[in-house]
Structures are given as structure tokens and as C-alpha cells.
Amino acid sequence: MKIWLDALTPKQAILMASFLRELLKHGYEVFLTTRKYEYTESLLRMLNTEFYSVGRHGGGSLRGKLLADITRMRMLTSIVVREKPNILIAYTSPSAFRVAFGLNIPIIALTDTPHADAVNKLTLPLAKWIIISKYVGRSEIAKYIIANSKLIEYDGVDELAWLKDFKPDSSVLEKLNISRREKIIVFRPEEEKAAYYRFKTSYIPVLKGIIDYADKIIFFPRYKSQIARVKRVFKDRIGESIVIPTTAIDTRSLYTYSSLVISGGATMAREAALLGIPSIYYFPLELSINRCIREWGCPLYHCREVSEIVALAKEILSNPQKYRTDTSRIVREKKSPIEAVLRVLSELN
Template identity: 45%
Template sequence: MRGSVWLDALTPKQARLCSSIYNELREEGFDLFVTARDYAETLQILELEGVPYRAVGRYGGASKSEKLIAYASRAQKLVNEVNSIELCALISLSSPSAVRVAFGLGIPTITLNDTPHAFHVGRLTLPLSTRVISPLAIPRRELIRLGAEEDSIMQYDGVDEVAWVRSHNPNPNVLKELGLEQDDLFVVVRPPEEKAAYLSNLSLGGFSDLINFIVSKGAKVILFPRYPDQRRLAEKVNGVVIPRRATDTLSLYSYSSMIITGGGTMAREGSMLGIPSISL
């Protein structure tokens, strides 16, 4: 196959998946080119996993206009990055800017999607994708509703997180990095994606109460905030530990008492490790 495979990551979860795909394809002898958006721990995870990447674009913020401006700016920058590279395919977890750039440049796109509730992202990516890959648990009609061609859909019986959880062995050194002991009682917490378009009316008040409740019961909270305002809110609470950099979260989960998350990825990772996990 001529040309490199282009991988694009927008979020920490996508960075995990990108790393797994990168390692698998590299072992198969493929040339690879990776781009990633500067958002939360995305770039740090790629560095932690030893994946070379080009940082392109930033997170746009909460408002629709900010998102649109950031999207347009990133699309232009991606064109500049890839236009002189021979690429045979793009693989992404529904990256609007990358998929639309690839479509415009005639690059075949393989788009993974496990969040059909993210309507805007689906509508911006699935109609332009050569192949759409999703878990079997997602009804095909949901993908077609978002614009996927029926004959482009490929489904598998499982979840994305298996790709990086299946071979993991817990490392206790992660506890030392965070000032914890193996017998410490702690709960891993991640707030909701409150600034995503599909959660635009969400309030953080209840999540703040949850953190205070956990601490009042004598447990520490290891918090992974998504945004600076979430970080500032949690820093006022004694008993909350906020990692300064991306860390070996799978090892951290293995020593935790519970995982509570406003998303689905951490809950699925934790459940596969045998840790009680709640997705709000």
C-alpha cells in the first residue's frame, strides 16, 4: 500500500485508541502520520505512550461560535500539514476537521463512532466516511440517521477500550506519583463533558456536591477535570488530588475503590478491570 496512514486524535480517549492503533499498524509495517489537538491530556497521553505526533489546533470552548472558529482554523492547519504528504487513509474517532479535510483531498476515511448522541459530530463526519466502524450495541439505524451509508457500516461485538485494557498490568508506582499508599481509600472521579454541544444545558452543581460527599465519608478523590473552571472548583476542597500530568490511569483504577465519571470511557475501563464503576 502506497502512502502513510493518517491518525487523528482530539480527546484523551481518542489518544488512547490512537496509540493502540498506531502500535498495531506499526508492527504490520505501515508508515504512520499522527496529528492531535491540544486539549486536556490528549498530547500528554501520546507522549506517555511514545507516539510521535504533530500538535494541530486547540479546543474551541463552550460557545457554538468558538467551536466553529476553532474547527475552521484547525481544518486549515490540517490542510497545510497533510497536503504535501502521500496518505492512503485517515483513521479517526469521528474527527470533524480531519474527516472533512480528508474528504476534500480525496483521502479514504475510516471513521470509528461510539457516541451517536453527539449529533453534530456524527452529521459532520459519517456522511463523508468511506467506512464507519462502531460497536454492535449501537443500532445501525442510529448511524444511518446521522448520514452513514448503510453499506459503509462495519460493526463489532465489543467496545473500543478492549484495545488498550486487555494487555495492561497494574504498576503501583502510579500511587507514589500522586502521594498515595496502597491501603488508601480513594475514588477516581471525572466530571461530565459539560461544554460539549450535546450537554450544553448541564450544571456542575450536583457534581460538586458529589465530590464533597465522597470526601465527607473519609475517602480521597482523585479528580481528572476536563476544564480549568472544574479544576478551580475542586481545588477548594480538602481531600481532592488533581494529577498535574497524564498518568497511568489504568493502574490507578486498579488500586481504587470506585470510579465515577460523567462519561463512558473510564466506566468501561474500570468495569473491565473489575472495579465498581458508575457513569452519570
């Protein structure tokens, strides 16, 4: 059986790279497609994962997103017709799902974003199997699923696919020219150009509020416009107080040596919290999967207002060790989505 994997974002890239390694171990043929978008390609290179780079992100406008997807669908079609996969496994990728559906290729979908309404409408009705964490909320996803599809839940979260066997590597500090003795904040701004994002941007006020309380802020932008804005606002502190990596970095190791992670999304905050590192996410909606991770005992905090984020960040930075948690049992006992994927594939075989 030949399997097609598609990854649109850095989170999906590290997930699909983990899938690819496991699927090869189980004797499957696999190929991976991605697109040109922030750290996605360089992350796959860092993970020594071969891929086809197909298309690019469409930017913040609806017209741009539509045209980028149309172009990507044409390009994907040529590759997929040549590769002849038996099945597609992907997060909710409109271009990949439409190509697979048009070529009669069955789809295994994964998602943890019930709030991404437009993308869910374009993808989940086309999938034959939908795999979700049991903590996402079945009812929130079920409304997108048609009668003949199968919704499969697993007892864990996506991030465990690449955290279970993780061992930190201190060389990440040398690459960024930082020291273990420094108070380091890993910062990821909000996904302001996503179709679902209809909220105010907060990353500049948050950075202004915390910059004097950390030795280094490692800033992982999502878009070139965020790089430009940060460089303009903090022009005298770039490279000294704020470091902006130009290529993918081993963020899992970086979390280990950091005092705090702050994210306008959720993935980086969840990753770090699952490793026991105090993490704040300021995505405006309270996500059920994040609430469950907190209930497991992981140090994941939700703040909506800039003043809340800054106050909590100052408190954590005053004694970072106090907020760290041993999460090894959670990582060991909870499940990865790869197990659910392998079950579906074994049934097909």
C-alpha cells in the same frame, strides 16, 4: 500504504496510540495528529507516541468551536498535503474529516456516541467505512450514513483496544503520593462544554457528598474552569483529600488500586468496570453500550441523581472488595476495534 490517525480527546489518544502500534507491526506507515486539550498531549507523551499537535479546543461556545475548527483545518491541510496519506482513521473529528474529504482521502470512522448529533452530522456522511460496536445500536448510527458507505460492527468495545494486554504498574501510587491501604476514588466530571451536553452539572454536589467517605479523590478535570471551581469550593482540601494531576497518569493502573470510579461521562467508568473495578457513571442518558457491559457482568452502575450517586458510593466504599468482579474472561473473549480496522485495510490492499 500511509495512514493518518487523528485524536481529539484523551480516550481517542489512547485508542489511536494503540492503533498506531498495531498498524506499524503490520507494515503500514502511520502519522498521528492531535490538538491541545486537557490531558491529550501529555497522555501521548506518556505512551511514547510521536504526534503533530494541531490547534486547540474551542471552548463552550458555538462561535469558539467553529473558529477553532477553521484554524485547525488550515493547519491540518498543510501537514496532510506534505505527508500524502492514503486513508484517514479517526473518531468523529469535524476538522480532520473535512480536510480528508476536501483532499479526496478515504475515511474510516469510529464512534460510540450516537447522541452527539451535531458532530455526527458533520462527519459520518463523509466516511466510506463506519466501524461501531454491535452494542452501540446500528439504527442509531445508520441515520447518519449515506448510501455508498459501509457500516461494520464488531463484538466488543473500544476500550478493549488498550485493556487486553494490560498489566498494572504500582508506581502510579508513588507518583500521586497515595497508599494501597487508602480508599481511593477516581473522579471524572461531565463534559459540560461538549456540543451535545445540555444537562445540569453535578460534579460539585457529588464531590461534596462523597469527600468525607474516601481517603483520596483523584480528580481528572476536562477544562481549566473545572479545576478553578473545585479549587475555589474545596480550597482547604486540595492536595489532602482531593488530588488534581497536572499531567497524564496511567489511569488503568490507578483503577486497579482504587475502591471506586465515578464519571460524568462513560469511558473511564467503562474502562474500570471492564477491569472489574466498581464504577458509577452519571451521564443523564442510558447508553446501550453501557447497558450491555453491565449485562456481561461488569460492575458498572448508572445513577442520574446526586443523592443516588452519593448513596451508592457510600455503600461501595463500606466494602469495596465485595463489589469487585473477575472480568478476565470478558476482556479475553470480546473483540477490539483494531481487528475490524485491519480487515478493512487488508481488503484495500
